[in-house]
Amino acid sequence: MKFFKKVMAFAKPYQHFAFLNILFNILYALFSTLAFLSFIPMLQVLFQQQEPIFEKPSMESSGGLKEYFSDYANFFINQRVEEKGQISALITICIMVIVLFFLKNLFGYLAKYFIASLQNGMLRDIRYKIYEKITELPISFFTEKRKGDFISRITSDVQVIQTSFLKMLEMFVKEPLTIIFTLAGMILISWKLTIFVFVFLPISGGIISAIGKKLKSDSTKAQEESAHFLSLVEETLSSLKIIKGFNAEERFRKSFGDSVDRLNRILNSLLHRQQLASPMSEFLGVVVITVILWFGGRMVLIDETLDAATFIGFLTLTYNILTPAKNISKASYSIREGNASAERILEIIETETNIRDEADAIDKKSFENGITIENISFAYEEEKVLKNFSMQVKKGQSVALVGQSGSGKSTIANLVTRFYDVQEGAIKVDGENIKNITKKSLRNLMGLVTQDSILFNDTVRNNVALSDENASEEKIIEALKIANAWEFVSELPQGLDTNIGDAGGKLSGGQKQRLSIARAVLKDSPIMILDEATSALDTESEKLVQTALENMTKNKTSIVIAHRLSTIKNADNIVVMHRGEIVEQGKHEELLQKGGTYRKLVEMQSFD
Numbered sequence: 333m334k335f336f337k338k339v340m341a342f343a344k345p346y347q348h349f350a351f352l353n354i355l356f357n358i359l360y361a362l363f364s365t366l367a368f369l370s371f372i373p374m375l376q377v378l379f380q381q382q383e384p385i386f387e388k389p390s391m392e393s394s395g396g397l398k399e400y401f402s403d404y405a406n407f408f409i410n411q412r413v414e415e416k417g418q419i420s421a422l423i424t425i426c427i428m429v430i431v432l433f434f435l436k437n438l439f440g441y442l443a444k445y446f447i448a449s450l451q452n453g454m455l456r457d458i459r460y461k462i463y464e465k466i467t468e469l470p471i472s473f474f475t476e477k478r479k480g481d482f483i484s485r486i487t488s489d490v491q492v493i494q495t496s497f498l499k500m501l502e503m504f505v506k507e508p509l510t511i512i513f514t515l516a517g518m519i520l521i522s523w524k525l526t527i528f529v530f531v532f533l534p535i536s537g538g539i540i541s542a543i544g545k546k547l548k549s550d551s552t553k554a555q556e557e558s559a560h561f562l563s564l565v566e567e568t569l570s571s572l573k574i575i576k577g578f579n580a581e582e583r584f585r586k587s588f589g590d591s592v593d594r595l596n597r598i599l600n601s602l603l604h605r606q607q608l609a610s611p612m613s614e615f616l617g618v619v620v621i622t623v624i625l626w627f628g629g630r631m632v633l634i635d636e637t638l639d640a641a642t643f644i645g646f647l648t649l650t651y652n653i654l655t656p657a658k659n660i661s662k663a664s665y666s667i668r669e670g671n672a673s674a675e676r677i678l679e680i681i682e683t684e685t686n687i688r689d690e691a692d693a694i695d696k697k698s699f700e701n702g703i704t705i706e707n708i709s710f711a712y713e714e715e716k717v718l719k720n721f722s723m724q725v726k727k728g729q730s731v732a733l734v735g736q737s738g739s740g741k742s743t744i745a746n747l748v749t750r751f752y753d754v755q756e757g758a759i760k761v762d763g764e765n766i767k768n769i770t771k772k773s774l775r776n777l778m779g780l781v782t783q784d785s786i787l788f789n790d791t792v793r794n795n796v797a798l799s800d801e802n803a804s805e806e807k808i809i810e811a812l813k814i815a816n817a818w819e820f821v822s823e824l825p826q827g828l829d830t831n832i833g834d835a836g837g838k839l840s841g842g843q844k845q846r847l848s849i850a851r852a853v854l855k856d857s858p859i860m861i862l863d864e865a866t867s868a869l870d871t872e873s874e875k876l877v878q879t880a881l882e883n884m885t886k887n888k889t890s891i892v893i894a895h896r897l898s899t900i901k902n903a904d905n906i907v908v909m910h911r912g913e914i915v916e917q918g919k920h921e922e923l924l925q926k927g928g929t930y931r932k933l934v935e936m937q938s939f940d
């Protein structure tokens with residue numbers, strides 16, 4: 333229950349609905365008892381069993397609450413019979429029964445009506461919170477997790493919470509109230525029979541909840557398995573080209589087939605047990621009723637301490653108490669299920685963001701002097717990816733990072749933008765450690781082009797104007813022109829408003845890249861961080877991208893990660909990296925003359 337209780341906090345803003353729910357549930361429980369009790373006088377008229385009472389009874393003359401009620405009903409009906417005849421009395425009682433049942437159901441509906449707003453409000457708030465957390469958590473949190481798992485948490489786990497919350501309210505409010513009121517009615521009729529019923533109820537309840545326990549463990553397994561299969565679908569959709577290109581369909585089908593097979597088995601066992609619950613409980617219910625019939629029948633026939641009509645009324649009340657008793661035992665496993673889901677949800681919500689803004693972090697508005705990287709060391713996992721790395725970028729300068737694949741170039745971009753925190757050393761902007769600058773203002777100073785173009789399934793306009801929703805058309809076109817992208821965008825069927833497909837699937841590699849460059853251009857930040865992927869492009873589009881890069885870094889401070897060395901010939905400083913360390917640095921000409929690693933790299937590239 334621990335996790336479930338925590339999630340309960342999400343219901344707080346909607347407590348007034350909970351109060352209304354409780355209020356109407358009280359009325360519901362009251363009227364449901366009254367409705368069943370109202371059968372008794374009707375049956376008495378039909379059986380014509382009782383001595384008619386013609387004088388209005390009083391509490392004293394009847395000698396007890398129960399007697400008073402039954403005398404009064406007797407008097408009321410007989411008066412009716414006297415005045416208008418038996419059939420009319422019967423009709424009156426029928427109408428009363430209808431009215432009582434109508435009210436019972438009306439209040440039942442109202443109770444549900446108000447709780448719906450609470451349930452759905454909670455659902456929305458939890459989902460929003462998870463999403464907010466997903467956008468807030470550091471990138472490292474997601475590298476090992478499966479996306480489908482998050483999708484399943486934000487959809488089905490939240491749904492489970494919603495249902496179990498409702499079940500919990502029923503368990504703690506509605507059903508106990510119904511039981512209390514019904515019980516009062518039953519005791520009023522015969523305490524002896526009532527005690528008898530209560531010997532039998534827990535036995536059947538115990539059997540039902542035993543089934544419930546097994547249900548719970550199966551449903552956790554089902555939840556985990558469906559998270560797995562969602563991940564597979566997600567992964568397959570985003571890698572269709574590779575799957576088809578490598579003829580790996582069979583393999584993926586098999587792995588998906590295995591997953592749905594497992595889910596199938598779990599769901600079968602779950603459903604079989606669920607289906608067993610209902611006939612089981614009906615059967616047990618009938619057993620209980622029959623035993624009461626036997627015991628109570630003796631009271632009617634032999635002891636004559638009970639009249640037949642009242643006994644039938646008692647039986648209906650017993651039925652009225654069986655359903656809530658069943659529901660309570662079912663609710664207890666629904667809540668256990670909710671607890672498991674709550675745990676999965678809290679796992680996301682309660683994860684502390686380790687890349688946080690300090691309370692006294694400064695809001696850096698402008699960029700004045702430069703960026704310094706001082707003796708940093710960094711490891712994603714165990715192995716150090718950067719070792720004692722130092723570098724300086726003065727304002728207005730362009731620094732290029734080159735080096736073989738895996739040498740740690742993109743890692744520098746990840747650290748400067750604070751997607752990860754360095755473990756040793758410091759990165760400073762204008763002499764201020766970036767850990768003391770708010771993430772928002774730090775990232776506001778930087779325009780970022782990542783190695784793999786990340787685009788959204790949206791229009792060109794919205795992809796480019798990500799940093800500024802209200803960017804004017806001129807501004808967007810201007811950015812596209814600088815990024816060398818306007819030419820192809822203007823030829824798209826709907827121009828700026830053309831949808832570029834999932835992850836920009838309708839565009840070529842170079843076009844995608846130029847769009848992501850345009851996005852950084854539009855942001856117009858003083859620092860540009862470019863992780864270019866020109867190696868993936870043909871000469872023609874490489875030239876286009878190259879010009880785009882040159883255009884955008886003009887008058888800016890930039891860190892350019894280059895694969896094509898021709899791109900960075902004019903850089904103010906070229907830093908050559910090897911396995912997370914700097915092996916040499918200087919201007920293009922200097923490095924060429926030195927005849928070291930850089931020269932080798934250049935020679936290799938001119939060769940192809």
Ligand SMILES: Nc1ncnc2c1ncn2[C@@H]1O[C@H](COP(=O)(O)OP(=O)(O)OP(=O)(O)O)[C@@H](O)[C@H]1O
Binds near residue numbers: 475712738740
């Ligand atoms: N998220 C991560 N978790 C663990 N290790 C990582 C992660 N990202 C990168 N690495 C490792 O860190 C090292 C440096 O990676 P990085 O991406 O910085 O290389 P790079 O110089 O940009 O290479 P390339 O030229 O191929 O883009 C690599 O050995 C890589 O395996």
Ligand SMILES: [Mg+2]
Binds near residue numbers: 741742743783
């Ligand atoms: Mg890289």
